[in-house]
Amino acid sequence: MHVLVTGAGGTVGRFITRRLLEDGHRVTVLGRRPLDDRPTGFCPYDLAEPVPCLPEADALVHCALFHVPGKFRGGEGDDPERFQRLNVEGTRLLFQAARKAGCRQAVFLSSRAVYGDHRQGEILSETDPLQPSTLYGQVKVAGEEMLKALTGPAFQGTALRATGIYGHVPGRADHKWTGLFKAFFAGEKIAPRRATEVHGEDLAAAVSLVLERADRLEDFETFNVSDLLLDLRELLEEFAAQCGRSGLLPATSSATPGIMDTAKLEAQGWQPGGRDRLKQFLRSCVREIQAST
Numbered sequence: 001m002h003v004l005v006t007g008a009g010g011t012v013g014r015f016i017t018r019r020l021l022e023d024g025h026r027v028t029v030l031g032r033r034p035l036d037d038r039p040t041g042f043c044p045y046d047l048a049e050p051v052p053c054l055p056e057a058d059a060l061v062h063c064a065l066f067h068v069p070g071k072f073r074g075g076e077g078d079d080p081e082r083f084q085r086l087n088v089e090g091t092r093l094l095f096q097a098a099r100k101a102g103c104r105q106a107v108f109l110s111s112r113a114v115y116g117d118h119r120q121g122e123i124l125s126e127t128d129p130l131q132p133s134t135l136y137g138q139v140k141v142a143g144e145e146m147l148k149a150l151t152g153p154a155f156q157g158t159a160l161r162a163t164g165i166y167g168h169v170p171g172r173a174d175h176k177w178t179g180l181f182k183a184f185f186a187g188e189k190i191a192p193r194r195a196t197e198v199h200g201e202d203l204a205a206a207v208s209l210v211l212e213r214a215d216r217l218e219d220f221e222t223f224n225v226s227d228l229l230l231d232l233r234e235l236l237e238e239f240a241a242q243c244g245r246s247g248l249l250p251a252t253s254s255a256t257p258g259i260m261d262t263a264k265l266e267a268q269g270w271q272p273g274g275r276d277r278l279k280q281f282l283r284s285c286v287r288e289i290q291a292s293t
Helices: 011-022 080-100 135-150 178-185 200-212 232-243 274-292
Strands: 002-006 026-031 041-044 059-062 105-111 156-162 164-166 194-199 220-225 228-231
Touching: 002 011, 011 026, 011 164, 011 200, 059 080, 059 200, 080 105, 080 135, 105 135, 105 200, 135 156, 135 220, 156 200, 164 200, 178 232, 194 200, 194 274, 200 220, 228 232, 228 274, 232 274
Parallel strands: 002 026, 002 059, 026 041, 059 105, 105 156, 156 220, 164 194
Antiparallel strands: 194 228
């Protein structure tokens, strides 16, 4: 299968691109620059510019988001109008171009943010009403709606509502908790936080799964992609125990985010790594620290 991927140089895109290549697919990166460390094709693309004539392909995986570097919620910075315009209109034009290029399916990386941040501790299901409380959540809802409007018998659309992504990013030396671990061992005070997480490889596995099962899915489908409810104190306690070192632990968080029900995706055969994968990741972090000292 020939798959077009936007955002392939980002955290999520790198996990997905690696998995697609491992599955034997041909990948063409749509972006500002090619991936030098992966055997992929390249087509210049930017959400802020008109969509180019895309190469003929079987599928599109859309991970790109125009945002302030390092931020998704709050990614609009001081220009919310541009953030909304580029991400909404740019995504609409991309989906149209992909269908014109012969793509039979498109996978859109959506977010837990579509449900809103007000549903603390509640179970979130794909059939729940969408009530985004951030501009980030609003543009993800818009992306889902545009893909749904374009789907039909010849163009299947899937939105994956993903939570926070952890894991060693392919081609990068750091990860989302690099700074956290350094601050912990430096004795810095860390604010309490509890969040939902999924390993990047498990998210990539979800993308692979829906691409393979497109003929068994409805014209438009949404799936929650989440795995662990994780408190920072719990994470750092486990990491410290494996390292044999200590630091200043944060208090246990009193807040619990909405927890996405993933039964629908698991019914398709998705099996996330759970606590075992988290512990495996932490062990690899320990080995890196030991190797550098």
